[in-house]
Amino acid sequence: MKKLISSVILIAFLVIFGVIAREIEDNAITNLIERLDAKDAVIEELIGRVELLEKTNMKQVEINEDLERRLQQLTISTQQKDNQKNANTELETNNEWLQKKTETDTGGDENKEDTSGIAHKHKHVTLGDSISRNRRHAYTRAIAFFATATNNSEHLGNGQTIIFDNDITNVGSAYNNHQGVFIAPIDGIYVFSATLSSFPNTADHLKWVKNGQILCYLYVHSSGYDTSGSTIVVELNTGDDISIQNIDPDIKIHGGQYTFFSGFLLKETETESIVIG
Structure with missing residues (x-):
């Protein structure tokens, strides 16, 4: 139990x-x-x-x-x-x-003799009216032209300017197609080129001219319708003029758009200060 x-x-x-x-x-x-x-x-x-x-x-x-x-x-x-x-x-x-x-x-300059045949009074270009404010470089205005010769130039005399009457491009209005002259509107370094066409069996002597002074020469010679080209780089002050002039007497240049002239502002240079007394 x-x-x-x-x-x-x-x-x-x-x-x-x-x-x-x-x-x-x-x-x-x-x-x-x-x-x-x-x-x-x-x-x-x-x-x-x-x-x-x-x-x-x-x-x-x-x-x-x-x-x-x-x-x-x-x-x-x-x-x-x-x-x-x-x-x-x-x-x-x-x-x-x-x-x-x-x-x-x-x-006092209007009555002075101009050896290039261009009156100084035509050299003054108003920047505000004639120069495009477009820039090719920083602070450089767009100035450029391209003109052709539509007509033949015959019986050219010694020192006579070649006329490129058809201005296709003229930015800045610095080229005068009636006188065949470029007038610098501002101080700068400019580049100019020209191509000239001759008549058969001719020899043409020409010159690049700045303010009536010879810069260099051009020579065109051919047995047919040949061309000769030239390019220059030159520093210009405001009012300086550039043209191409004949040297030999009784010379002719072939036009018909085969002869042309061009140039442009490469770089604007500084303007010197003017002290007014």
Whole structure:
């Protein structure tokens, strides 16, 4: 009987102990699950914060790029305004200088003999009216011409200017197609080229002339309708003239667009200051 009671008590104890152990295990598992859920919530919160930071950074990058574009546009606009201001100032200075020079020259140069056959009064060119403000180089005005001879030049005398009557290009209006003369409107380095066509069995001697002074010579000779070309580079002051003149008497040049004359301003040079007492 005692053994039976002891067995019953032992069994009851084991059952109670098992129940308690199971409850402890269940509580531990529940606690672990809760802790895992809490960590998952923290991780999700951190992920959300990271995504928010990435979006904020992307917006900041876009803002920085927009600010950089605006800064570049502002810089370009400022440079263009400065260049335009400098160009306007230089043009006004040149106009004032040319006006003063014109007033000075008008008093005593009109009656002087011009060895090139061109009156000095035709040399004064108004910059504001006749020169395009387009730029070939920085602060250099666009001055260029190209003219052809449509008619034959016959019975040319010694020192007679070759007339290139058809001015196809005349930017700056510095070339006079009635007189065959280019007159420099501003100080600068100029490039001139000419091609002349001869009649059969002729020999033509010509010369490049600056203000009536010989720069160099041209020679055209052929047994048929041949051509000869020439190019010069020369520095001119405002009012200087360039032309091509005949040397031998009773000479003829073939026109018909085979003979032509061209030139352009390579680079404008600085104008010397004038001190008026």
